[in-house]
Amino acid sequence: MIHTDAWVLHAGPKGAGPHGRSPGRLHREAFPFTEPGEDEALVEPLYGSWEANIEHALSRSPIDVCHLRQEEKAVMGNLGVVRVLHPGASRLLKEGDICMVMPFARRDRYGYAELIYAYDAPGTIGLLAGRTKIAADLLLPVPENTRYSLAQWAAYARYFTAWDNWRVAHGCWLTQMGDQDPGEHLVFGWGGGVVLAELELAKRAGFRVAMTAGSDRRLAELERRGITAVDRRRFPHLAHDSERPSGDREDEARYRDSEKEFLSAVEKLSGGTGVAIFxxxxGAPLYKATIKSMARQGVVTTVGWKHGMRTFHLRASECINRHLHVNTHVWRYGDSAAIRDYQESTDWMPSIDPSGVYEFDEVERLAKDYASGAIDSYFPLYRVNEA
Structure with a gap:
């Protein structure tokens, strides 16, 4: 039995419905696990990437992952860079290899994820631990003699996810608009690091690109990367709850004013045609504005949600406007090495400020900062062990 220092999430009370669950928190404690099997590697995490699924696990929304896994406690953290301590029976790994973790705990016959390592897959132990064990075939080596830091590689998952989502969304747009000059069409996004990475691919494909941000630092980062920055503080009341409208006239008036300002910004950026690929x-709070801003033959695409997973639209309107809706998850396992090599060879990489990386002792503060929107970086990272 191996015991490791870890940040652990405990299961919530049983029987609580989705609206009765109290948020969880991470507890620093010793976490035991059995010795790795032949097909597993013993590793020590170096850098972890803080993802939305960790916040979902802590908020117990939409599920209590511990109950789903039928476990009393679990260690989260499914994306980051690790050092191999013992490769098990793998002939592709050796002691000391630095690898990225591919989160495919279970995949379908086409290579797409069904269960995610260190989230909803039972028995998996995440990177919020001093040591852990991982199936050897989920470890993808960082390129030898890479030009980039390990902290930059630790943010790979947002880029891998963006690569896959852009491939599908762009392909869908081309089915209806393949004879069009992309330079006359706008790709717009709101979200975090995945959206930023995806907009960089859209820019490389020749599209106009724009993204919202709510801080001066993020706005400057977008402009530095050649993405038109739209200050979301211009429309502060754009969130809309389709399931539970407030019924307050002043709230509705504030929403309409923010929506009008947002749609005006889109009109100027798109030359009056709307968003080609959004x-x-x-998720749900901004979905009404998303749909209203769309161009005919437009594509709305997502790889998940940050707030509210249920969305509503008028099916007839979407048909008449020939809007295509794309929903993807993670990426295809077999594409992992190709995406890594594309990043290395084309400089499609994040900028990471080393001073913004949280230490292992600061994980609780990282969780609070992420939940409150206090992190300026599009790529929040934590360091577990020294590289």
């Missing part, structure tokens, strides 16, 4: 990784 990358919406926020």
């Amino acid at each position: 990358i919406d990784n926020i």
Whole structure:
């Protein structure tokens, strides 16, 4: 039996419905696990990437992952960079290899994820631990003699996810608009690092690109990367709850004013045609504005949600406007090495400020900062062990 220092999530009370669950928190404690099997590697995490699924696990929304896994406690953290301590029976790994973790705990016959390592897959132990064990075939080596830091590689998952989602969304747009000059069409997004990475691919494909941000630092980062930055503080009341409208006239008036300002911004950026491909990784609160901003033959695409997973639209209107809706999850397992090599060879990489990386002792603060929107970086990272 191996015991490791870890940040652990405990199961919530049983029997609580989705609206009765109290949020969880991470507890620093010793976590035991059995010795790795032949097909598993013993590793020590170096850098972890803080993802929305960790916040979902802590908020117990939409599920209590511990109950789903039928476990009393679990260690989250499914994306990051690790060092191999013992490769098990793998002939592709050796002691000391630095690898990225591919989160495919269970995949379908086509290579797409069904269960995610260190989230909803039972028995998996995440990177919020001093040591852990991982199926050897989920470890993808960082390129030898890479030009980039390990902290930059630790943010890979947002890029891998963006690569896959853009491939599908762009392909869908081309089915209806393949004879069009992309330079006359706008790709717009709101969300975080996945959206930023995806907009960089859209820019490389020749599209106009724009993204919202709510802080001066993020606005500057977008402009530095050649993405038109739209200050979301211009429309502060754009969130709309389709399931539970407030019924307050003043609230409705504030929403209409913010929506009008947002649609005006889109009209100017798109030359009056609307958004050709809208990358919406926020979810329900902004979905009404997303749909209203769309161009005919437009594509709305997402790889998940940050707030509110249920969305509503008028099916007839979507048909008449020939809007295509794309929903993807993670990426295809077999594409992992190709995406890694594309990043290395084309400089499609994040900028990481080393001073913004949280230490292992600061994980609780990281969780609070992420939940409150206090993190300026599009790529929040934590360091577990020294590289």
